[in-house]
Amino acid sequence: MTEDRIRNMEEFAAVSGISRPTISKYFHDPTSVRASTRARIEAALERHEYVPNIYAMNQNRRLTKNIGIVVPYLADPFFTEIARNIERRCIDAGLWPTLFSAHGQQALENDILDNLRSLKPAGVLLAPLGRGSDRAEVEKFCRDVPTILFDSNIEGLGEAFVGSDNFSFVSQSVTYLARTGSPPVFFEMSTPANPNAKKRRTAYIEVMESLGLVPEIVSIKGDGWGFEEIGYQGAVQFLDQRSLSTDTVLCSNDRLAIGFLSACYDKGLRVGNGAGCALRVAAHDDHPFSRFTCPALTTVAHDYNAVSNKVVEMLFDLMESDGHFAQRTEYLFPAHLVLRDSA
Amino acid sequence: MTEDRIRNMEEFAAVSGISRPTISKYFHDPTSVRASTRARIEAALERHEYVPNIYAMNQNRRLTKNIGIVVPYLADPFFTEIARNIERRCIDAGLWPTLFSAHGQQALENDILDNLRSLKPAGVLLAPLGRGSDRAEVEKFCRDVPTILFDSNIEGLGEAFVGSDNFSFVSQSVTYLARTGSPPVFFEMSTPANPNAKKRRTAYIEVMESLGLVPEIVSIKGDGWGFEEIGYQGAVQFLDQRSLSTDTVLCSNDRLAIGFLSACYDKGLRVGNGAGCALRVAAHDDHPFSRFTCPALTTVAHDYNAVSNKVVEMLFDLMESDGHFAQRTEYLFPAHLVLRDSA
DNA sequence: GCTTTTTCTTTACGCGCGTAAACTTTTTTG
DNA sequence: CAAAAAAGTTTACGCGCGTAAAGAAAAAGC
Numbered sequence: 001m002t003e004d005r006i007r008n009m010e011e012f013a014a015v016s017g018i019s020r021p022t023i024s025k026y027f028h029d030p031t032s033v034r035a036s037t038r039a040r041i042e043a044a045l046e047r048h049e050y051v052p053n054i055y056a057m058n059q060n061r062r063l064t065k066n067i068g069i070v071v072p073y074l075a076d077p078f079f080t081e082i083a084r085n086i087e088r089r090c091i092d093a094g095l096w097p098t099l100f101s102a103h104g105q106q107a108l109e110n111d112i113l114d115n116l117r118s119l120k121p122a123g124v125l126l127a128p129l130g131r132g133s134d135r136a137e138v139e140k141f142c143r144d145v146p147t148i149l150f151d152s153n154i155e156g157l158g159e160a161f162v163g164s165d166n167f168s169f170v171s172q173s174v175t176y177l178a179r180t181g182s183p184p185v186f187f188e189m190s191t192p193a194n195p196n197a198k199k200r201r202t203a204y205i206e207v208m209e210s211l212g213l214v215p216e217i218v219s220i221k222g223d224g225w226g227f228e229e230i231g232y233q234g235a236v237q238f239l240d241q242r243s244l245s246t247d248t249v250l251c252s253n254d255r256l257a258i259g260f261l262s263a264c265y266d267k268g269l270r271v272g273n274g275a276g277c278a279l280r281v282a283a284h285d286d287h288p289f290s291r292f293t294c295p296a297l298t299t300v301a302h303d304y305n306a307v308s309n310k311v312v313e314m315l316f317d318l319m320e321s322d323g324h325f326a327q328r329t330e331y332l333f334p335a336h337l338v339l340r341d342s343a
Numbered sequence: 344m345t346e347d348r349i350r351n352m353e354e355f356a357a358v359s360g361i362s363r364p365t366i367s368k369y370f371h372d373p374t375s376v377r378a379s380t381r382a383r384i385e386a387a388l389e390r391h392e393y394v395p396n397i398y399a400m401n402q403n404r405r406l407t408k409n410i411g412i413v414v415p416y417l418a419d420p421f422f423t424e425i426a427r428n429i430e431r432r433c434i435d436a437g438l439w440p441t442l443f444s445a446h447g448q449q450a451l452e453n454d455i456l457d458n459l460r461s462l463k464p465a466g467v468l469l470a471p472l473g474r475g476s477d478r479a480e481v482e483k484f485c486r487d488v489p490t491i492l493f494d495s496n497i498e499g500l501g502e503a504f505v506g507s508d509n510f511s512f513v514s515q516s517v518t519y520l521a522r523t524g525s526p527p528v529f530f531e532m533s534t535p536a537n538p539n540a541k542k543r544r545t546a547y548i549e550v551m552e553s554l555g556l557v558p559e560i561v562s563i564k565g566d567g568w569g570f571e572e573i574g575y576q577g578a579v580q581f582l583d584q585r586s587l588s589t590d591t592v593l594c595s596n597d598r599l600a601i602g603f604l605s606a607c608y609d610k611g612l613r614v615g616n617g618a619g620c621a622l623r624v625a626a627h628d629d630h631p632f633s634r635f636t637c638p639a640l641t642t643v644a645h646d647y648n649a650v651s652n653k654v655v656e657m658l659f660d661l662m663e664s665d666g667h668f669a670q671r672t673e674y675l676f677p678a679h680l681v682l683r684d685s686a
Numbered sequence: 687g688c689t690t691t692t693t694c695t696t697t698a699c700g701c702g703c704g705t706a707a708a709c710t711t712t713t714t715t716g
Numbered sequence: 717c718a719a720a721a722a723a724g725t726t727t728a729c730g731c732g733c734g735t736a737a738a739g740a741a742a743a744a745g746c
Contacts, residue, residue, distance in 0.1 A: 008732055019695045024734065034693060034743090054461050056732035059398040060701050075427065075631065080418040084446055091454070098441055103427055111434070118397050228635045258635050265637035266684075288418065292571045292601050294608035294637035341609075351702055362725050367704065377713090377723060399702035403731050 006050040016044030027052050058120065067097040067315065068116045068124040070109070072132070072152070072193075073225045074101035076255070077288040078302075079127065082151070085308035086125060093316070095122070104193070104225040106132050113141040123315045123323070126158065127151035130194040146323030150311050152195050159318055159325045162311045165332035166196050169284045169300045170203035170250075172337045175211070177248050180273075181280060181343075183213045184250035187238070187260065189230060190219035197252050200284065204250070216245065231259025239267055248280040248343065254290045254299055257283035261293050261342065271295055272341050280343035284335070295341035306333045349393040359387030370395050401463065410440040410658065411459045411467040411488075413452070415475070415495070415536075416568045417444035419598070420631040421645075422470065425494070428651035429468060436659070438465070447536070447568040449475050456484040466658045466666070469501065470494035473537045489666030493654050495538050502661055502668045505654045508675035509539050512627045512643045513546035513593075515680045518554070520591050523616075524623060524686075526556045527593035530581070530603065532573060533562035540595050543627065547593070559588065574602025582610055591623040591686065597630035597642055604636050604685065614638055615684050623686035627678070638684035649676045 006012045013020040018041060026033050026041050033041070058064045067090050071079040083099055090097040098119070102109035109129055116124060123146045128138060130152040141147065142157050149158040177184045186204045188197060201217065208215040220234030231251065251257035260281060264271050269278045272295050283290070286301030310331050318325065349355045356363040361384060369376050369384050376384070401407045410433050414422040426442050433440035441462070445452035452472055459467060466489045471481060473495040484490065485500050492501035520527045529547045531540060544560065551558040563577030574594065594600035603624060607614050612621045615638050626633070629644030653674050661668065 010732080020733085021696090021735075022694060025694095028734090037694080051461055053402065053732055055398045055402040055463075056701095057734080059396065059402060059703090059732085060734040062734095074417065075420050075423040077418050077420065080423065080444075084418065084444070088446075096458070099444075101423075101427070101442075103431075114394075115439070118394055120398075228632070232635065258632070262635040262637060262639070266639075289571070289601070289632060292575065292605040294605060296605070296609075353702080363703085364705075364726090365724060368724095371704090380724080396702055399731095400704080402702085402733090403704040405704095 006048050009050075009052060012044065012048065012050045015048055016041055018044075027057070063122045063319075064120045065094065065096045066119050066121040067095045068100065068112075068119060068121045068126075069097055070100045070102065070112055070116070070124065070126045070128075072102050072109070072127055072129045073104045074099075075103075076225070078285060079151075081288060082127075082304060082308055085304065086312055089308070089312040090315075093312075102129055104129065104132070106134050110134055110137050113137060117141065117145060121145060122319050123148065125150060125311055125315060128154055130154070130196075131191075132193050146318050148311060148314050148318060150307065153330065154195070156328070158328070159323075160314050160328060161330040162307055162314060163196075163330075163332060164302045164307060165334050166199035167203040167206075168332075168334040170200050171207045172335065173250055173282050173284060173300050174204060174207045176337055176339075177250060177280065177282060177343060178211055178213060182246040182248045183208065183211070184248040184280075184282070185216045185218055185246055186252070187218050187231075187234070187249050187256065188220070188252035189222050189227075189234075189256070191221075191223070192252070193225065200252050227253065227255035228259040228262070231256035232263045233259075235260040235263035236267075239263065239269065247278065249282075251281065251283035254283045254285040254287035254297060257281055257297055257299070257342075258287070258289065258293055261295075261297070265294060271343075273343065282343040286338055291340070293342070298340045298343040299338050300335045301338050302335055303333045349391050352393075352395060355387065355391065355393045358391050359384055361387075370400070406465050406662075407463045408437065408439045409462050409464040410438045411443065411455075411462065411464045411469075412440055413443045413445065413455055413459070413467065413469045413471075415445050415452070415470055415472045416447045417442075418446075419568065421628060422494075424631060425470075425647060425651055428647065429655055432651065432655040433658075436655075445472055447472065447475070449477050453477055453480050456480060460484070460488060464488060465662050466491065468493060468654055468658060471497055473497070473539075474534075475536050489661050491654060491657050491661060493650065496673065497538070499671070501671070502666075503657050503671060504673040505650055505657060506539075506673075506675060507645045507650060508677050509542035510546040510549075511675075511677040513543050514550045515678065516593055516625050516627060516643050517547060517550045519680055519682075520593060520623065520625060520686060521554055521556060525589040525591045526551065526554070527591040527623075527625070528559040528561055528589055529595070530561045530574075530577070530592050530599065531563070531595035532565050532570075532577075532599070534564075534566070535595070536568065543595050570596065570598035571602040571605070574599035575606045576602075578603040578606035579610075582606065582612065590621065592625075594624065594626035597626045597628040597633045597640060600624055600626035600640055600642070600685075601630070601632065601636055604638075604640070608637060614686075616686065625686040629681055633681075634683070636685070641683045641686040642681050643678045644681050645678055646676045 009020050009023055013023050071083055087097045100112045126147050127150050147158045149161045151163050153161045205215045218238055222230030271279045271281050282298040284300045286299045290297040290299050352363050352366055356366050412426055414426055430440045443455045469490050470493050490501045492504045494506050496504045548558045561581055565573030614622045614624050625641045627643045629642045633640040633642050
């Protein structure tokens with residue numbers, strides 16, 4: 001590697017023997033120049049280390065290669081996992097993804113959308129806070145920036161929505177539980193941050209009734225994103241105050257169940273299927289830690305791969321459609337039951 | 344809000360009645376202009392929505408307001424938590440933090456450092472993979488970009504290091520365990536990714552010997568960042584093959600302990616202090632989920648706040664010192680014992 | 687070999703803002 | 717209130733690159 005440091009595209013054009021506009025084309029899309037030219041550029045690239053200045057590149061380009069990924073709460077391994085998948089696919093496609101977390105706060109979500117605007121992203125993948133989102137702000141953002149919603153749907157916003165089918169979750173857990181023992185009560189937060197929770201409640205009622213069973217819901221108080229703690233406290237109350245009408249509990253999501261199981265353990269209640277077990281507990285999401293609860297949690301799993309694949313596929317379509325689809329579409333993926341020891 | 348959309352600083356200068364260079368100064372630092380001028384600018388800002396183009400801003404500026412935060416594995420809630428703290432403080436200081444995760448992979452860590460270079464960050468806060476890092480690459484990066492290391496120290500790299508004092512962790516856990524029951528065996532991965540693990544092992548030996556006890560270490564195989572699974576498998580082997588010489592296990596970190604406890608549960612071994620308990624288990628880190636293990640995990644906690652405060656403080660110092668300290672300093676914060684039910 | 691098509695070169699301008707210099711206005715100071 | 721200091725205005729140039737237009741060169745087609 002020669003020692004003369006290349007300062008800009010002009011200089012690099014000089015040492016490579018190719019004109020600057022052609023170099024510019026190359027960096028925009030290497031396949032857009034003739035193979036022989038490409039070879040010469042890449043040869044020069046190995047001799048003289050040079051990287052174009054992103055700021056100068058993005059300044060005039062109508063479309064950058066930036067992709068914004070926004071999740072509501074990164075401390076939840078569920079989102080970390082899905083974000084990781086999406087990030088990787090974007091990188092592989094030559095894009096520049098940036099991950100943001102609203103940390104459960106509306107103000108932060110709004111700030112992120114503001115910042116994102118000035119990043120001039122080619123597309124944004126947004127998993128909104130849900131109930132906690134500032135609908136007007138999100139709506140304004142979606143008008144200005146090509147956005148695909150995932151995980152939490154906000155009716156009518158964004159160019160498309162990709163997520164899991166909440167009915168599929170609940171129908172599988174409920175039918176399994178009802179088939180193998182007493183029908184479940186539904187354990188949830190009374191004011192869930194996430195719209196999926198409401199859909200799961202509705203689905204629970206529907207499925208129970210279709211089985212000729214009487215739905216029974218336990219709604220616990222609690223705000224914020226500390227679901228495990230909320231589940232724990234709720235379980236303590238629930239187990240203390242209540243003569244159980246059934247021995248089967250279906251939690252709205254795994255994180256509530258983690259707290260619930262912890263409370264059961266502390267109270268000396270054995271959870272599981274076998275003899276000597278006082279309770280069965282199941283939930284939804286297949287949280288990365290659910291395999292390590294005591295006992296291991298029976299749950300219904302997202303199709304992580306299908307969802308993240310589809311999100312990215314939609315993103316690419318969107319970029320090719322100039323940032324706008326003729327029609328807003330919703331894609332819902334079915335879930336699958338994961339049997340472990342807790343139910 | 345008037346409807347004429349402002350396209351650039353020139354136009355905004357016109358409608359606000361202030362010259363463009365002054366407007367430019369204002370956006371660089373609002374306090375650098377006279378209060379009366381600031382008021383006029385901010386009044387105009389409310390009438391005409393205008394945000395300067397970051398790309399054009401950063402193009403010529405010697406120093407951007409970008410801050411890079413790099414962690415080895417974002418799916419570990421420990422890093423999510425500390426990243427959240429740091430992000431918030433940067434935002435409050437008017438900086439522009441961007442979070443990256445190497446997802447446990449060296450190639451990705453290198454990619455991130457490459458990208459970060461072209462972001463021209465004013466500073467980078469780097470928690471390296473550790474053993475998995477490409478030392479040469481990180482070293483080159485640190486020469487070009489003002490970097491502060493945290494969590495994992497790599498000797499000599501970066502302008503400073505901020506982390507927790509591993510000796511403090513281990514001395515507290517070991518002395519507590521030895522005082523209240525049998526001395527602990529040390530349960531760890533044989534080839535830990537993180538340098539902290541090695542320091543904890545050394546500290547364990549040292550503390551045990553200083554108490555006149557014989558150190559005993561169980562090293563389990565396993566690669567990658569799925570510590571819970573590794574801990575689970577390790578525990579299964581350990582519990583099967585081994586006649587326990589002691590009933591007390593000290594895990595190198597909480598995530599291993601989560602797996603360990605899960606295995607104990609599956610094997611019907613009761614963990615805790617009371618009568619009827621077969622084992623005591625403790626660990627280090629105070630992972631956000633440790634409160635919900637069965638039983639709740641006794642552990643030694645990082646001083647999250649002190650660490651993230653110090654990291655950011657160092658970052659600000661670094662920016663004021665033109666990106667370079669005369670001397671590399673290491674700051675180690677003591678940990679504190681968190682007593683729960685597992686030991 | 688000649689024409690057509692593709693690719694590259696030359697030339698030129700603009701993006702939105704940073705910033706330096708010289709000058710003017712406003713504020714502070716004694 | 718005059719002088720000094722501080723803050724603002726005008727003017728001008730540059731950053732590194734995108735990109736359009738016109739012409740030259742190379743590749744492809746027949």
